[in-house]
Amino acid sequence: GENVEQHPSTLSVQEGDSAVIKCTYSDSASNYFPWYKQELGKRPQLIIDIRSNVGEKKDQRIAVTLNKTAKHFSLHITETQPEDSAVYFCAANDYKLSFGAGTTVTVRA
Amino acid sequence: SQTIHQWPATLVQPVGSPLSLECTVEGTSNPNLYWYRQAAGRGLQLLFYSVGIGQISSEVPQNLSASRPQDRQFILSSKKLLLSDSGFYLCAWSHRFNEKLFFGSGTQLSVL
Numbered sequence: 001g002e003n004v005e006q007h008p009s010t011l012s013v014q015e016g017d018s019a020v021i022k023c024t025y026s027d028s029a030s031n032y033f034p035w036y037k038q039e040l041g042k043r044p045q046l047i048i049d050i051r052s053n054v055g056e057k058k059d060q061r062i063a064v065t066l067n068k069t070a071k072h073f074s075l076h077i078t079e080t081q082p083e084d085s086a087v088y089f090c091a092a093n094d095y096k097l098s099f100g101a102g103t104t105v106t107v108r109a
Numbered sequence: 110s111q112t113i114h115q116w117p118a119t120l121v122q123p124v125g126s127p128l129s130l131e132c133t134v135e136g137t138s139n140p141n142l143y144w145y146r147q148a149a150g151r152g153l154q155l156l157f158y159s160v161g162i163g164q165i166s167s168e169v170p171q172n173l174s175a176s177r178p179q180d181r182q183f184i185l186s187s188k189k190l191l192l193s194d195s196g197f198y199l200c201a202w203s204h205r206f207n208e209k210l211f212f213g214s215g216t217q218l219s220v221l
Contacts, residue, residue: 043199043213044212046209099153
């Protein structure tokens, strides 16, 4: 089955700087890669997703890039703000959606 | 618009007691339904999924079970809870299988 590894596990950035989270996956048949944001005690919420036929997707301050050859994808958050502080999860699908272990992002004011 | 309801929000149960968590989806028909568990500081572990009424697939062998008695209702059960069953349980739904999952608000289960 799919194995998704996510790095780093924690990330602290200064407000206004960029944050990058990277994930690798094992199943070359995976074709859908979402990213979820989970605030403390809340439900995970989908923030952006990408399919395997696209190399990059952007939505305001967040973007995701996919390298199918290397089997890795990344989340980029630019101009970070305090409300970006949360746990971020990547995921990849084979017959199920497999999640990474999460990255705790802290934006310092 | 579609909404997902999950209850209760918190639950404290003794070891060996039964469990029933309920999830319902409104505003859509024939959703794909999922139960995930999240241990403290960990990722999301898929427990069960269902693509239709009465169809349940189990991912992890354990003392939990799931049922889908109606199209938009998904229930997670246990006959006897273990300490290791503690965690944050999340129900989710999607239109397309394994894509764009929308999660419920979760149930924080503490087994003591």
